[in-house]
Structure formats: C-alpha cells, structure tokens
Amino acid sequence: MPELPEVQTVLEGFIEAVGSTRITALDCYYPGTVILDPELESSVFPAQIQGHRRLGKYMTISLKGGHSLVVHLRMTGKLVYNPSPDEPLKHERARFSLENGAVVHFIDIRTFGKIILCKSSNLERYLPNLGAEPLEPCYTAAYLQKQLSSRKAPIKNALLDQSVVAGLGNIYVCELLYRAKIHPETPSNQVNLRSLQRIVKETRQVLAEAIAVGGTSVSDFRSIDDKTGSFQNFLRVYQKTECPRGHKIANVKLAGRSSFYCPVCQHP
DNA sequence: CAATGATCCTGTCCGC
C-alpha cells in the first residue's frame, strides 16, 4: 500500500518523467476518480509543471497558470509512464496526456484513488488536516506527547491517524513499533516520553531507509517506470512469522488492520 | 473531541 516512501517515489518519478513537457489533457474513465474544482478557469491545459510537494500521502503538483493537481493513490493507485499511448488499459481510471506524445496512466484496481484539479488558491479545500511531517523537525517526542495525552486508543491507531502524523500506514507503523520495542496495543497516553523518543527516531529511520530503496513492493506497488521498490526485503515484522531474533510474530486486529508485532521484543 | 464501525472496491486466496 502506498505510504510516505512510496508516494515520494512515485511523485519524484512523475516529475522526472513529465519534465518540462506540457500536460495537454487530463481524462477520466471512471466516475469520481477525477474531481474538478468548480472554480477552475476554462483554459487549464496545456500547462507546464511549476512545482511539487508531498504532504503526507498526498501529492500536490502546481501548474503554471494558477492551477494545481492533488493525487492520492489510496490503496491500489499507480501512475505508469508510457511513451507510446495505447487504448485505455485495464483498470485505467484516468490519464494525463503530454505534449511530447507520451501519457501517464492512472491505474487503480479498487478505484479509491483520486486526482483533483483545482485553482491553486483553493488547494487547501481539498486537503484534510494533516499532522506533523515525520521527516521534518516539527515531529518530536514533545509534539507526540501533546497529541496523545488525551487519547486512550492503542498507540498503533494513533500513529495511523493522519491528523497526528502524516504519511504513515500499516506497514511502516508495524515496523517502527517493532524497532522502537513498543507494543502496538499500548494506550497512547501511557507511552512515556522515552518511548516516544524512540518512536520518533525509528519513524525517521525506517522511512529514510525505505525511501532510499524506492519503497516497499508488497502486493503490486511499482514506481512510475514499473520498477519495484525493495524495502519488502528488509521488513522485520510485517507479514512475517518470525522476528529477526527468532521469536514468533503475533497478529492482532487494531483499527480493522492486521497488526504484526513480536510479543517478546515489544512491551507496553 | 475521541473512538468505533460501516463504507467504498476488486483481485486473491482458502476451505469445502
């Protein structure tokens, strides 16, 4: 599932693939995949990319001319660069056409992904409240302590809440909690400052390692050039049966998601 | 405000 490292990989790939070529069209093949801002100007395309930014699991791409794109892959969304266009592919929900004749397919089996095209001045309307960026200085143990002090839900649920930390999903939360040696069911407001410091440190570490290898390709995640990431080879608990120290991995449902952890290494 | 559960959706896998 695309989380921060995968979104970062896809966004960088998209920006590099499109380069300075202008986008000439955005077509939608599945109702609801492309959302158009009611205040859009009539002449959006052709438009050159001006800048880009990842916000949590959201990609934002600003276009010259005052418009912006927001892309969210949700669970199965993919951007696929194709220098020679074809008829719409299976599961192709939308498509960017480029002035040089290439296209970028938006493939999304489960159709939850979204592409929003809006006036740049309206961008914030299309983004939810996002918490701290985990790779930026604002993400600290003190910040987490403040966020979590009123919460009793398991720490794993809190870390999946995008309004607390932006960009983490099931895989990386499982992994960072293992590295931080924290049991996923620990009530959020009972995680002490020392443990929160480990959480912050391991969050940064695991995300940086994953970004460095192009993300995690479980199920069918691919970069825009159809390359697999390789962080799946470094997972320690997610979908594992044994932790690196040889203990049996447990799996409990938290917030409706499989939560892999080591009962020996991870403590409340 | 916090927490929970249903919802969206389709491919895959399991058991019978």
Added chain:
DNA sequence: TGCGGACAGGATCATT
C-alpha cells in the same frame, strides 16, 4: 473445478 466468504486497507462519514 467451482463457489462463497474472508481478507487486503486509506480515508470519510455517521454514530455513540
């Protein structure tokens, strides 16, 4: 071989 059901899960919405 085929079929029903569970499962995968990010975000949003309604409900408690």
